[in-house]
Structure formats: C-alpha cells, structure tokens
Amino acid sequence: MSEIRYLFRFRDLVASTIEEHQRVIKEQGACWWGWWKRPSEDSRSDIWNELEKITSTGESVEVGLFDSGGGKIYRAKVTGVVRPTESSAENTIKLLGDELKLVPPYYRDSPFSRAWMKITEIEGEPIEFFGLFSFAEAPKLPNYAGTTLDRFKGKRISGAEELRGMDTTIWRIRSSLPTDSSEQILLTVQAISEPISAEVISCKSDKILHLTDIHFAAGKNREQHVWRYDSELESARPTMVHAVTSELNDKKIGLVIISGDFTFIGSDEEFEEARTSISHLLGILDLSTDHLILVPGNHDIQWTTNEVYDHNAIVVEAPPRAKSNYEKFYRALMRHDPSKHLAMGRRFAVPCGITLEVCALNSSSLETGSHFLAGMGRIEEGAFADVAKGIGWGASRTLALRLLVIHHHLALTEDLEAADGYGKGYGLAVDAVRIQRLAARKGVHLALHGHKHRSFIWRSTIYELPEHTQTQYRLGELSIIGGGSVGSRETDGFSNYFNVISLDTGVVRLEIFRSMNRGSFGLIQEWSAQLSIEGGEGLRLGEWEKVR
Numbered sequence: 001m002s003e004i005r006y007l008f009r010f011r012d013l014v015a016s017t018i019e020e021h022q023r024v025i026k027e028q029g030a031c032w033w034g035w036w037k038r039p040s041e042d043s044r045s046d047i048w049n050e051l052e053k054i055t056s057t058g059e060s061v062e063v064g065l066f067d068s069g070g071g072k073i074y075r076a077k078v079t080g081v082v083r084p085t086e087s088s089a090e091n092t093i094k095l096l097g098d099e100l101k102l103v104p105p106y107y108r109d110s111p112f113s114r115a116w117m118k119i120t121e122i123e124g125e126p127i128e129f130f131g132l133f134s135f136a137e138a139p140k141l142p143n144y145a146g147t148t149l150d151r152f153k154g155k156r157i158s159g160a161e162e163l164r165g166m167d168t169t170i171w172r173i174r175s176s177l178p179t180d181s182s183e184q185i186l187l188t189v190q191a192i193s194e195p196i197s198a199e200v201i202s203c204k205s206d207k208i209l210h211l212t213d214i215h216f217a218a219g220k221n222r223e224q225h226v227w228r229y230d231s232e233l234e235s236a237r238p239t240m241v242h243a244v245t246s247e248l249n250d251k252k253i254g255l256v257i258i259s260g261d262f263t264f265i266g267s268d269e270e271f272e273e274a275r276t277s278i279s280h281l282l283g284i285l286d287l288s289t290d291h292l293i294l295v296p297g298n299h300d301i302q303w304t305t306n307e308v309y310d311h312n313a314i315v316v317e318a319p320p321r322a323k324s325n326y327e328k329f330y331r332a333l334m335r336h337d338p339s340k341h342l343a344m345g346r347r348f349a350v351p352c353g354i355t356l357e358v359c360a361l362n363s364s365s366l367e368t369g370s371h372f373l374a375g376m377g378r379i380e381e382g383a384f385a386d387v388a389k390g391i392g393w394g395a396s397r398t399l400a401l402r403l404l405v406i407h408h409h410l411a412l413t414e415d416l417e418a419a420d421g422y423g424k425g426y427g428l429a430v431d432a433v434r435i436q437r438l439a440a441r442k443g444v445h446l447a448l449h450g451h452k453h454r455s456f457i458w459r460s461t462i463y464e465l466p467e468h469t470q471t472q473y474r475l476g477e478l479s480i481i482g483g484g485s486v487g488s489r490e491t492d493g494f495s496n497y498f499n500v501i502s503l504d505t506g507v508v509r510l511e512i513f514r515s516m517n518r519g520s521f522g523l524i525q526e527w528s529a530q531l532s533i534e535g536g537e538g539l540r541l542g543e544w545e546k547v548r
Helices: 017-028 043-056 095-103 148-149 160-164 219-224 242-250 268-285 319-334 383-390 419-427 432-441
Strands: 008-009 031-035 060-067 072-082 114-122 133-137 170-175 194-201 207-211 255-258 293-294 344-349 355-360 401-407 448-449 455-463 474-483 493-504 507-516 522-535 539-547
Touching: 017 031, 017 060, 017 095, 017 114, 031 095, 031 268, 043 072, 043 114, 194 383, 207 474, 242 268, 255 268, 255 355, 268 319, 268 474, 268 539, 293 344, 293 355, 344 383, 344 539, 355 383, 383 432, 432 455, 432 474, 455 493, 455 539, 474 493, 474 539
Parallel strands: 008 060, 194 344, 207 255, 255 293, 355 401, 401 448, 448 474
Antiparallel strands: 008 170, 031 114, 060 072, 072 114, 133 170, 207 493, 344 355, 455 474, 493 507, 507 522, 522 539
C-alpha cells in the first residue's frame, strides 16, 4: 500500500461527506472531491502541481481525508485533479457536463470549489493515524514566525486538536521516524476573540453584502423560508447561498452584514440551518468570521415556546433563557462569547483608503419588560454606549465612515400603516428617535436594518429637542437603508432582496437586487451618495441619487 503524503481537511456541515462520496464511487466508479480553501490560505499550487504531474501519467496518489469535526482520518486514492488556476485561487471552478454526475448531489448544483480531486476509492473505516504520521514540512500559515512553524517539521502529528488549530486545509505529511519529536504544539486560529473590538481588520474588497430576514424555518413552519436547504437533496430549488452568490458573479465581497431574523421561532434546528448556511457563504466568499457582523431579530429571541410566531403575543415575562439559543448560535459561528447586550462593534480598513466603523445593536432586547408585544423593538440603555466606547467613538467626529446596524426600523417604511400594525409596533423600535439622536451625536452616517421585509431608502435630518439647552440643535443627517428579506415568503409581490454597498474615494454606492417568485436575483436599482469633508465636522455622506 502506498504511503500517504498529503492530508486534506474537511468538515461535515450539511451531509455525511464520506458516505455521500462513497455512494457516488459505488454507482459511477469515481467521484469528484471539491477543495474549499481557508480565507488566509493561498492556492497551494505546489501540491496541486505535484498531484497533477503524478496522476497525468496514469499513477494514483494516496491521500488522507481529515474529518475535523470527528477527528478521524480516511485513506483515499486520487487518480486525477483539476488544479486551481491563477484566477480560480480567488474564484471557483465548476465542473460541467457528465463530470457533474461524479459530484455528490448535496453540492452538485453549487460546487463552489477552488480545485477538485478525482477519487476512485475511500476506505470505509478511519485509519490509525495520530502518532504514526509526521509533518513533512512546516505548515504554510500567515501571521506566525518562521521559527514557530519550523518546529512542526519532522514532528509527529499528536492529535486532531493540533490540526484544527491551523488555518489551513492541506498538509504535506510522511510516516513517522523513530527520531521524530512527539511534542504537542497547539496554535490558535487568528481571529478577533471578542464581539466588540477597536482593532482594525483589513478587508480585501470595498464591497459590503447586506442580508436580512433570512428566516430559516423547520417542521410545520418550513415553507416560511423560500429557498432549498443544503440537506434537501431532492428539491430543485437553489439554496439561498447559491441564489445570492450566483448573482454576485465576479463581485469580490469584503464584509457581510446580517441584520437579524435568522430563524422563524428561534429553535435550535433553525439556528443550525443558519449556521451551516452562513459558514457556506463565508467559504464561497473566502471570508473569515472577522468579516461578519450580525445582530438578532425579534424572531431569534424566544418570547414564547409556541410553534407559531405571534407578533401580538404579550410578553408576560422575558427570562434570560429567551436568548440562549441565539447565544449558542453566535458562539458556535463566531467562536467567542456574545456580548451581554448581543451587540457587536468592529473597525475595518478597506482598500479605497476609508476606515469603516460599525456599531451593531440588538433591538430585540429583553429590556422591553412585561406586557410588551413580541414584535416591538427596543435597544438596551447601555448597549450603544458600550459599543461606542469599545470601538473608540469619542466626542469629536473623524474621517471614518460610521455604520449603525439594527433589526427594527428607525423610520416608518409604509405610506399607510394597517390599523392592526400596532401589534408589530409598525416595525419601529420604540426608542427609534432616541437611537437616531445618539447616532447623530456620534457622527453615524448610515443605518442598515430589516424587520418588515421592505426594501427601503430614507434620509433624516436630526435635531435636538427644543427644551434641551444646546449650542447647536442640528445634530446631523442619517441615511437609512432597509434590506427587505432575502429568505422569507411573507413579502409584498413574492419579492426577496439583498443589497451590495460599495465604498470608493468620494462616493458610496448602493445596488439593490431582487428575486421574484423564487427566481434568480437581478439588479433592479443603483444609487449613489457623495462623500465629502466638512471643516471641523469630519466626513459627511450626501443625498442619495438614483443612478439607474
């Protein structure tokens, strides 16, 4: 039996990966195995070139497949590859024609892989591995000193934890020698380890993807979400991730913002669908969770244990356990504990030279108290102050572009509200005006929200209350963008939306994408607003103008 020289990492997110590929091999004689690289990983062209050179002569290569979730290694035989090209190191390669039959059904229609291995055999049982194989070379990891990484060369692989701690998916390995060290070295994946941080994160693109109101649903509520789930192999519908990323095309995204309502009733099952889908999305966009902002919506807080969501339900008592499922979801996805307010704060450096500062607040706080209606929103008193302090917002304005992200509205979105809209609070956070004033005082330029599934553009000029003695009553302007809903069936005209916001020197652009009747998304409008610098006032975002 040939020696294993390469180890490839995978994790079961939506299906039993090994079993699904084995099934295709049994039916077709071979399968394609897609490679999803990590955000900080390069194309690993040295290894792919070696595999191509060997298999092109008709020889096979033995590799190990590392299930990072289960901590098991499976032996597989590779007989061909489609290696990444210079362009596909950042983009994806999609197999065509009869080759698609060799891809397992659960990702056949959306094979967002950077490279492929053709495999003719995967052993059914995991092999004995740890302590018997060693690193043949130092792992290729950014942000670590060469002296640290050199310690791995010729060292036995001690266990799954050692591999999990590395932000890479491919290792060059060999059988261990008696002289190999057995030292255990545990690295930590480089990531922001707290929800609110003033550390500046570099973005690879000036574009922000804004999604909201995904509404993953399960059981009797399943049809509340219009797209296919990855686990639903027989459905012809695309997944939400496939529908969105297919329309993004060659747009490179630098930041993803999701403004709440990941679920329908806040159940563990719904949150697991959300976590899987968002992980999938980040993988396709080649982003880490450092480049993800999220806040909960009213559907993500369990005001009631009823299986049917009721906006008009009176909250007799909203205990801390009401937010426990969201906290578990956040912790599993972001790999750190949520803040006590379920808020986030981040600072980003984007390629155009702008610093982007984001204050993301939970508008579905438990501070609503007794006899409150579940659909209404309110932001906890200390949340804004905590985030503003945590990301360094002082009294003076700066040249940074400042964003506010919440779930509920800061302004009415309808020309005429229904009489029974009271039960939903008309979509507004009950402290919307207070939040607008707080935001304006801190120089926030743009607010993003979701909630009523209405795509929406607004701009407010904000003043201090007249009874408050001030030297200046005019606090500033605040632009407001509602993202509609990317996944709910409860929308006007069966329309779903997502937005792309692009930052450039001197201008902010907004692209609004729409899907009707579960069809493909398409660009329906483009807007722009000029950025300027006002003496002593810092950066200013101007009026929105329709481009097309």
